[in-house]
Amino acid sequence: MGELVFIGLGLYDERDVTLKGLEEARSCDLLFAEFFTSSLVGTGPRRLSNLYGKKIKVLTREEVEGGDIMVEAAMSRRVGFLVAGDPMAATTHVELRLRAHRAGVSTRVVAGVSALTAVAGALGLQIYKFGRITSIPFREEGFEPLSPYEVVGMNRAAGLHSLVLLDIQEERYMTAGEGMEYLLGCEAELSKGVFLPETAICVVGRLGSSQPLVRADRVGTLLEEDLGTPLHALVIPGKLHFMEVECLSEFAGLPEDLAQSFNP
Amino acid sequence: MGELVFIGLGLYDERDVTLKGLEEARSCDLLFAEFFTSSLVGTGPRRLSNLYGKKIKVLTREEVEGGDIMVEAAMSRRVGFLVAGDPMAATTHVELRLRAHRAGVSTRVVAGVSALTAVAGALGLQIYKFGRITSIPFREEGFEPLSPYEVVGMNRAAGLHSLVLLDIQEERYMTAGEGMEYLLGCEAELSKGVFLPETAICVVGRLGSSQPLVRADRVGTLLEEDLGTPLHALVIPGKLHFMEVECLSEFAGLPEDLAQSFNP
Secondary structure, three states: OOEEEEEEOEOOOHHHOEHHHHHHHHHOOEEEEEOOOOOOOOOOHHHHHHHHOOOEEEOOHHHHHOOOHHHHHOOOOEEEEEEOEOOOOOHHHHHHHHHHHHOOOEEEEEOOOOHHHHHHHHHOOOHHHEOOOEEEOOOEOOEOOOHHHHHHHHHHHOOOEEEEEEOEEOOEEOOHHHHHHHHHHHHHHHOOOOOOOOOEEEEEEOOOOOOOEEEEEEHHHHHOOOOOOOOEEEEEOOOOOHHHHHHHHHHHOOOHHHHHHHOO | OOEEEEEEOEOOOHHHOEHHHHHHHHHOOEEEEEOOOOOOOOOOHHHHHHHHOOOEEEOOHHHHHOOOHHHHHOOOOEEEEEEOEOOOOOHHHHHHHHHHHHOOOEEEEEOOOOHHHHHHHHHOOOHHHEOOOEEEOOOEOOEOOOHHHHHHHHHHHOOOEEEEEEOEEOOEEOOHHHHHHHHHHHHHHHOOOOOOOOOEEEEEEOOOOOOOEEEEEEHHHHHOOOOOOOOEEEEEOOOOOHHHHHHHHHHHOOOHHHHHHHOO
């Protein structure tokens, strides 16, 4: 009997997989991967292949979403599907899992380290104080949603932090700078005072690497700063506990005057 | 020069650590662990010791929060602090990290798989549609906060799902049943119609194990069901996308009539 196992690869390189994920991948008959919903910036398919001891077929979005390559293979074989981060964070994989299930293929999920919690941890922000997560897409003709700005506004009105994920398309990774420009564009349109050059913002990058970026400052300041290579993510803080302020000061370079503005 | 490295162990047993976490722990001079903020139900200190090839000193809450055992050791040696889940999810570790930093000890965080994303993934619920996370404490004389109920109510009013984590104290793990009874108690007090026997709820348990529990049904039904051993967590769904309804039906046994109630 076949099986389709979704295996999370974690944050940055081939060593961010769990031991369970490693063993699962090694024991599969066939391995597929995708790097369009997320990506391991610190490694590539060849190093993953070496680690797992077998070839990995990297699939395009069309092959994952349209085709039934994996579902068909999993009818009779154990198929592993490698995904950066946590494998169920992307809707498209939930859909694939349902499709496989309906075709009679049994499925399993091996969870991976997700940026969603790692970002909070790197900044010292409490996971309980985050509101809804949002993400910013690359601008396209007729598709420039204002929803990321609106989610940030609603979260902040409730005193909650906002994690803002940044789009990935092919080999193109949205930078923190592009994300901030997008939100400034929303501000120009909606003028609710949610996202201004003087707004406090946190930027993280390359989590899981030996040189992660962890910064907190004004939008205007960070727009001028070299934040290095992707992946980046943004957090717009809501109300900060004094311990959160201290973490941002000690670990993320939050300037003293901005820190003061968060203290009661 | 010493160092204090926070290492996340993930969800369930000793194989839920990442390769990076494993290598870090193996290369430390000294290993400490705590199992009071979270716990690896599927393993114990001895198996962890075997994996890492060195002794592990398990600390009590008092030793982690009050004492400076780890900070002092980390002045001159590489100290690893092993924590289930993601190591920065608990405030007490953020505080420890700040204390170490102020004492001049350099610190690092190796992220781990967190229940926060794994729960959503196991249920097929979209991480973008979660509101604020909350947790239920064991009832104590004079400490029975209504905030978990209030957070669930606010999230649901906004159409968002609520992840409800359940308390751990020493070897005592709050069960899904106890958590549901707690919320029913809040309902009896506040009567806002947020949490009733007919309310839809999801329960997950033993994530990361080979026999995870993934259920969705009415509160009244799941209160009567044997949900097995901990760790458990609850999700009270907000507005469900049709794909989320399908996942709950296919993977969590959501009954047909309850599924219908979520469809527009």
